[in-house]
Amino acid sequence: MPLRERLKRTMLRVGYVTGGDPTANTLRVEMISGNIKEYRYDHLVVALGSVSRVLPIPGLTEHAIGFKTIAEATALRNRIVRHFELAEGLDDKDQRAAYLSFVFVGGGYAGLEGIAELADFARDALKRYPRCRETGTRFTLIDAADRIMPEIQPQLADFTKTVLGKRGVEFRLNTTVKEVRDDAVVLSDGDTLIARTVVWTAGVRASPVAERLGLALDNGRIICDSTMRVEGYDNVWALGDIAAVPDAARPGFPCPPTAQHAIRQGKLLGKNIVAVMEGKAPKPFTFKTLGAFADLGRHTAVANLMGLRVKGFIAWAICRFYHLAWLPGADSKSRLIADWSVEILFPRDLAEMGQLGHPPALGDTGPAAPLPEARPVAALQPPAGQSPTD
Numbered sequence: 001m002p003l004r005e006r007l008k009r010t011m012l013r014v015g016y017v018t019g020g021d022p023t024a025n026t027l028r029v030e031m032i033s034g035n036i037k038e039y040r041y042d043h044l045v046v047a048l049g050s051v052s053r054v055l056p057i058p059g060l061t062e063h064a065i066g067f068k069t070i071a072e073a074t075a076l077r078n079r080i081v082r083h084f085e086l087a088e089g090l091d092d093k094d095q096r097a098a099y100l101s102f103v104f105v106g107g108g109y110a111g112l113e114g115i116a117e118l119a120d121f122a123r124d125a126l127k128r129y130p131r132c133r134e135t136g137t138r139f140t141l142i143d144a145a146d147r148i149m150p151e152i153q154p155q156l157a158d159f160t161k162t163v164l165g166k167r168g169v170e171f172r173l174n175t176t177v178k179e180v181r182d183d184a185v186v187l188s189d190g191d192t193l194i195a196r197t198v199v200w201t202a203g204v205r206a207s208p209v210a211e212r213l214g215l216a217l218d219n220g221r222i223i224c225d226s227t228m229r230v231e232g233y234d235n236v237w238a239l240g241d242i243a244a245v246p247d248a249a250r251p252g253f254p255c256p257p258t259a260q261h262a263i264r265q266g267k268l269l270g271k272n273i274v275a276v277m278e279g280k281a282p283k284p285f286t287f288k289t290l291g292a293f294a295d296l297g298r299h300t301a302v303a304n305l306m307g308l309r310v311k312g313f314i315a316w317a318i319c320r321f322y323h324l325a326w327l328p329g330a331d332s333k334s335r336l337i338a339d340w341s342v343e344i345l346f347p348r349d350l351a352e353m354g355q356l357g358h359p360p361a362l363g364d365t366g367p368a369a370p371l372p373e374a375r376p377v378a379a380l381q382p383p384a385g386q387s388p389t390d
């Protein structure tokens with residue numbers, strides 16, 4: 001969503017927040033020019049989100065990729081196309097199999113939706129790669145718990161497992177990852193899965209920038225009261241994944257890191273700051289989760305709507321309509337409807353877009369430079385001179 005299009009009455013500056021001093025009302029920002037600028041504020045709202053939660057597993061940050069940002073999702077899509085091209089050119093069947101095997105670690109929504117979508121993408125792509133078709137693809141989901149998607153009822157989780165199992169997704173539950181290598185994953189039960197793609201979707205943690213802002217933290221999230229005011233300050237506020245806003249539905253726990261909460265917190269927080277400026281009392285955040293969806297692709301989803309279990313096509317249609325309804329702007333909604341309609345009528349677009357943003361040198365007619373690999377999960381900082389939204 002281009003911010004300038006939506007935030008018509010906002011003075012927007014693109015930069016990377018590197019730290020601040022809330023006792024002096026200052027914020028340090030590395031601008032896209034590379035210059036460091038210090039901003040003074042009357043009120044500060046911290047909404048920096050979260051990053052992939054990584055564990056000290058050998059090889060994880062070197063070889064696995066995350067599934068948290070659009071850049072990572074696009075890189076994953078490109079990688080699958082590139083791996084199909086590489087595998088198609090290989091004579092050795094075992095080497096081909098390593099390029100055609102994909103492992104997801106983490107059986108929450110992100111992992112389930114990710115593996116379902118990628119498996120569908122691979123199924124469509126296989127039609128164009130005869131040698132890869134002969135070898136076949138392998139998709140495996142690993143989780144340390146004894147079930148997937150703890151956020152929804154066990155019946156829906158079982159349905160999800162059955163649907164994806166029929167599509168060839170293998171589940172390795174009660175299993176952890178011991179090591180990630182360039183071409184394999186070593187599991188806690190002693191097995192080694194040959195795979196050249198490992199996607200890490202085992203949870204998120206608050207942005208580490210929170211630690212550099214000098215605010216009190218609970219498990220990495222900024223401690224605030226139910227009005228979203230940060231502990232110890234009258235003019236510092238926090239919301240979304242980075243904030244431990246008390247959850248009215250579960251006393252003693254912070255709100256879960258979901259967009260459902262962040263969007264509603266944003267609206268109330270704006271009103272609360274105005275209230276404080278007018279000398280009125282800010283209001284507490286009292287939203288209770290309405291439900292949860294997991295889109296399993298191929299017109300199937302599972303949903304828990306205020307305790308009601310829905311699955312199959314109806315859940316998928318509700319899920320699509322709900323996300324469409326939340327997208328701001330008629331233009332964005334129309335683009336999405338057009339995109340979904342094209343998807344129904346025509347085969348998938350399998351163009352490899354890895355060179356986007358990395359064009360060959362001017363006048364260079366030689367072979368294309370090797371494509372950059374997807375960003376590893378540990379890369380929390382954008383490269384120098386690049387904004388976090390690039």
Ligand SMILES: Cc1cc2nc3c(=O)[nH]c(=O)nc-3n(C[C@H](O)[C@H](O)[C@H](O)COP(=O)(O)OP(=O)(O)OC[C@H]3O[C@@H](n4cnc5c(N)ncnc54)[C@H](O)[C@@H]3O)c2cc1C
Pocket residue numbers: 015016017018047048049050067068069109110207209239240241242257258259260261262388389
């Ligand atoms: C794959 C996936 C699927 C999900 N699906 C759902 C779903 O279906 N429903 C749901 O409710 N939730 C879902 N979520 C969770 C949801 O995306 C988050 O809870 C929500 O985006 C949090 O909002 P936020 O404003 O706190 O952070 P974000 O939306 O992450 O926004 C943070 C912003 O801060 C910027 N930023 C970060 N660091 C800096 C810095 N140092 N300086 C300047 N800017 C910075 C980032 O570029 C970003 O624009 C999903 C998450 C993932 C990863």
